[in-house]
Amino acid sequence: MDIKKYLQEKKEIVDKALENYLPNRTEKSGEAGFPTSLRKAIQHSLFSGGKRIRPILSVAAFEAVGGKGDKILPFACGLEMIHTYSLIHDDLPAIDNDDYRRGKPTCHKVFGEAIGILAGDGLLTKAFELMTKPSSGDLAVILDIVNEIARASGISGMVGGQVADIESEGKEVDFPTVEYIHTHKTGALILASVRTGVKLGRGDDETLKAFTRYGERIGLAFQIVDDILNVEGKAELLGKSTGSDLFKRKATYPSLLGLEESRRRATELMESAIDLLNPFGPEVEPLKEIARFIILRES
Amino acid sequence: MDIKKYLQEKKEIVDKALENYLPNRTEKSGEAGFPTSLRKAIQHSLFSGGKRIRPILSVAAFEAVGGKGDKILPFACGLEMIHTYSLIHDDLPAIDNDDYRRGKPTCHKVFGEAIGILAGDGLLTKAFELMTKPSSGDLAVILDIVNEIARASGISGMVGGQVADIESEGKEVDFPTVEYIHTHKTGALILASVRTGVKLGRGDDETLKAFTRYGERIGLAFQIVDDILNVEGKAELLGKSTGSDLFKRKATYPSLLGLEESRRRATELMESAIDLLNPFGPEVEPLKEIARFIILRES
Numbered sequence: 001m002d003i004k005k006y007l008q009e010k011k012e013i014v015d016k017a018l019e020n021y022l023p024n025r026t027e028k029s030g031e032a033g034f035p036t037s038l039r040k041a042i043q044h045s046l047f048s049g050g051k052r053i054r055p056i057l058s059v060a061a062f063e064a065v066g067g068k069g070d071k072i073l074p075f076a077c078g079l080e081m082i083h084t085y086s087l088i089h090d091d092l093p094a095i096d097n098d099d100y101r102r103g104k105p106t107c108h109k110v111f112g113e114a115i116g117i118l119a120g121d122g123l124l125t126k127a128f129e130l131m132t133k134p135s136s137g138d139l140a141v142i143l144d145i146v147n148e149i150a151r152a153s154g155i156s157g158m159v160g161g162q163v164a165d166i167e168s169e170g171k172e173v174d175f176p177t178v179e180y181i182h183t184h185k186t187g188a189l190i191l192a193s194v195r196t197g198v199k200l201g202r203g204d205d206e207t208l209k210a211f212t213r214y215g216e217r218i219g220l221a222f223q224i225v226d227d228i229l230n231v232e233g234k235a236e237l238l239g240k241s242t243g244s245d246l247f248k249r250k251a252t253y254p255s256l257l258g259l260e261e262s263r264r265r266a267t268e269l270m271e272s273a274i275d276l277l278n279p280f281g282p283e284v285e286p287l288k289e290i291a292r293f294i295i296l297r298e299s
Numbered sequence: 300m301d302i303k304k305y306l307q308e309k310k311e312i313v314d315k316a317l318e319n320y321l322p323n324r325t326e327k328s329g330e331a332g333f334p335t336s337l338r339k340a341i342q343h344s345l346f347s348g349g350k351r352i353r354p355i356l357s358v359a360a361f362e363a364v365g366g367k368g369d370k371i372l373p374f375a376c377g378l379e380m381i382h383t384y385s386l387i388h389d390d391l392p393a394i395d396n397d398d399y400r401r402g403k404p405t406c407h408k409v410f411g412e413a414i415g416i417l418a419g420d421g422l423l424t425k426a427f428e429l430m431t432k433p434s435s436g437d438l439a440v441i442l443d444i445v446n447e448i449a450r451a452s453g454i455s456g457m458v459g460g461q462v463a464d465i466e467s468e469g470k471e472v473d474f475p476t477v478e479y480i481h482t483h484k485t486g487a488l489i490l491a492s493v494r495t496g497v498k499l500g501r502g503d504d505e506t507l508k509a510f511t512r513y514g515e516r517i518g519l520a521f522q523i524v525d526d527i528l529n530v531e532g533k534a535e536l537l538g539k540s541t542g543s544d545l546f547k548r549k550a551t552y553p554s555l556l557g558l559e560e561s562r563r564r565a566t567e568l569m570e571s572a573i574d575l576l577n578p579f580g581p582e583v584e585p586l587k588e589i590a591r592f593i594i595l596r597e598s
Contacts, residue, residue, distance in 0.1 A: 034459035035466060042454070089420060094412035113393035114465050117416065121388060122454040124420065128427045129449035132442050139438035146445075147431040154424035155341070159417050160333035166413050167334060 003289035010056045014080065017073045018046060021130055041111040041119035042126075046084050049102045049239070053222070053294070054079040054193040057215075060286040061197025065207055074134060075145060075196050078127035082153050083189060085123035086162070088116055095166065096244075103239030124153075138202075145196050152192035161185030168251040178251045179220075186226070187219030194218075194287075210276050214287065217273035222294050224266040227252035228259060229299070237299040270295045302588035306355060313354045313379065316372045317345060320429055340410040340418035341425075345383050348401045348538075352521070352593070353378040353492040356514075359585040360496025364506055373433060374444060374495050377426035381452050382488060384422035385461070387415055394465065395543075402538030423452075437501075444495050451491035460484030467550040477550045478519075485525070486518030493517075493586075509575050513586065516572035521593050523565040526551035527558060528598070536598040569594045 055076035062072040091098040091106040108116030131146045161184025194215035198208050230245045253262040273291045277284040354375035361371040390397040390405040407415030430445045460483025493514035497507050529544045530553050552561040572590045576583040
């Protein structure tokens with residue numbers, strides 16, 4: 001299969017759904033509108049050329065277990081909104097203080113810190129509004145999915161990992177701490193994306209178990225590759241400065257294990273993730289190719 | 300009825316539930332824990348002597364329509380978590396830059412801005428985790444409630460109102476803008492609290508309609524009284540500095556209509572909210588007393 005074409009096609013579906021879900025009413029007062037600046041700030045960050053890995057993983061897992069139709073899209077888009085809010089907040093001066101993201105000025109650089117904070121808050125809340133809207137289908141499954149996504153994004157997931165990341169800056173940290181940061185800051189939401197697709201597509205328990213182990217491995221591999229790219233990636237491809245982890249003395253795989261060993265581990269994780277899917281048929285091919293793409297990407 | 304005793308009893312129930320819902324595992328790495336600093340920051344803000352008006356409103360409305368038992372508590376506590384996150388983010392230097400809240404240093408003053416931002420994010424996400432956990436009961440009603448709370452808290456509700464508030468600082472604004480700010484920044488979540496109780500308690504459509512109009516009125520009255528207290532309240536009772544709205548040239552009822560007219564309108568809203576409940580029996584007495592309390596409070 002042509003993975004680039006697959007990713008492009010799915011990205012277009014996700015982008016179109018995101019545009020559809022974000023209200024474009026712009027009245028400043030009265031009725032159901034909301035301030036123009038807030039809409040602009042959200043759109044600036046949401047449509048800035050993201051790869052849409054999380055929503056595409058949820059769609060690919062949904063279709064791999066036989067799911068059909070569009071009902072995955074509210075969850076796919078919710079996952080991307082949560083990811084985007086986390087980037088907006090991470091970029092803030094008080095946290096990572098980044099001026100560029102995907103080759104564009106970060107949200108707070110364009111709209112100011114106050115709007116940056118509130119655009120993030122708005123996107124996170126919008127994700128939950130969107131994901132709780134479906135009123136048909138198996139409502140117990142929907143509630144369970146939203147609950148899992150909340151857990152993966154919150155204090156015991158992404159937010160917890162981000163706090164541990166900040167607190168580890170400039171300190172000597174051990175390997176379990178780096179692993180905690182990676183599996184929580186990045187891994188938890190990637191895993192939740194895969195599991196969302198399986199659950200909504202009504203995959204059986206055995207499938208959920210195998211896909212969960214796949215999701216854990218690619219989630220960790222994804223963050224290791226991110227760390228490697230921060231050291232040796234090309235800034236013009238990444239759209240942001242490199243070397244910042246080293247400068248901030250962040251706890252990363254390369255800083256603890258070196259580049260070569262980090263690359264080896266990421267490749268090993270990718271291969272074992274693919275092996276876990278071997279018992280399944282051709283319907284899991286996109287998930288295998290996404291695992292390869294995560295390792296081979298240059299941005 | 301003794302409203303002070305009623306509020307105290309309900310507050311104790313809400314406080315106990317909140318303590319129960321917030322995980323106290325504190326491992327920094329591995330397992331299901333999350334960083335200690337995050338837990339401390341969340342607890343600092345969540346247990347700092349709030350009046351718990353929103354959760355108590357949801358409980359009072361739930362019981363007024365015949366709801367029984369504890370199943371309102373996840374929603375009551377979710378509403379309070381969302382309210383608390385909004386206070387933490389509003390207090391940040393980039394937004395209102397407040398050093399004190401309820402007589403204590405604000406979250407970011409104690410734990411730093413980064414943890415302040417992430418504690419807010421964590422609380423907001425925790426609210427949705429908590430509210431989507433119930434797996435029994437009428438799941439369609441639960442999804443509908445969570446969806447309404449998300450809408451009330453987000454870009455078309457509280458976050459939208461907060462952005463409009465910030466953007467109005469130092470400007471001449473008209474009355475519809477001030478009303479937009481008040482009904483969205485504060486009113487939306489208060490209204491959602493009342494409606495949550497009615498929906499979960501299975502009040503009929505007529506009741507929901509009447510309670511909605513009650514909720515709209517007390518939500519607006521609450522913010523008008525807040526604005527009045529900012530002008531003439533006692534700082535030692537409020538636990539925060541007064542006069543800050545004037546200093547920041549915020550768009551408020553007193554700045555547009557004067558103190559006397561603002562007081563008159565708040566009282567009128569309270570009286571008409573109470574009138575709306577007159578067709579109901581003694582079970583709505585707590586809601587009537589809460590309306591009076593909102594107007595008469597000194598903090």
